Amino acid sequence: MQYQLDFRCAEHADPFDCPDALIVYSERFDEYGLIVHDGGPSYVVIAYCPWCGAKLPESQRDRWFDEIEALGLDSSDTEALPEKYRSGAWRMPVTSG
Numbered sequence: 001m002q003y004q005l006d007f008r009c010a011e012h013a014d015p016f017d018c019p020d021a022l023i024v025y026s027e028r029f030d031e032y033g034l035i036v037h038d039g040g041p042s043y044v045v046i047a048y049c050p051w052c053g054a055k056l057p058e059s060q061r062d063r064w065f066d067e068i069e070a071l072g073l074d075s076s077d078t079e080a081l082p083e084k085y086r087s088g089a090w091r092m093p094v095t096s097g
Contacts, residue, residue, distance in 0.1 A: 001032075001049045016041045023050075027088035031059035060091060 004023040012018035016035060024033050024043050033043030034050070045059055068075045068085065075081075084090045 001051055028086070028090075029059050029061040029064055030057050030088060030091060031061060032056050064090065 001023060004021075005025055007015075007021055009015070009018040009020060012021070015021035015024060016037070019037055021035055024035050025031070026033070031045050033045045036042040036044060045061075047056055047058075048054065049056060064085070065075060067090065068081070071082075073081060073085075078086065
C-alpha cells in the first residue's frame with residue numbers, strides 16, 4: 001500500500017487523472033480510499049488495506065463535519081474555513097505554551 005501512496009506519475013500531476021494511481025490518503029479526514037476514475041476527485045473510503053488486510057485508521061470525516069457545524073460554518077465554503085480545518089491540523093491537540 002505504501003508503494004501506491006508514494007506513486008507519482010510522470011504524465012499526471014493529479015492522481016485522480018492517472019489511471020495507474022489506485023489509492024489516495026486524505027490528511028484532513030485521516031482516511032484512505034480507492035480512487036474512482038470518473039473524471040473528478042472521487043474515492044471510496046476503505047477500512048482495510050486491500051493487499052494485506054491490516055485495519056486502517058477510522059475516518060475522521062464525521063467528526064470534521066460535526067466540528068464545522070458546531071462552529072456555525074458552511075463546509076462547502078472552503079475559503080471561509082479557518083486554516084486548520086483545511087488540513088489535518090484540526091485533529092492535533094492544542095498545546096499551551
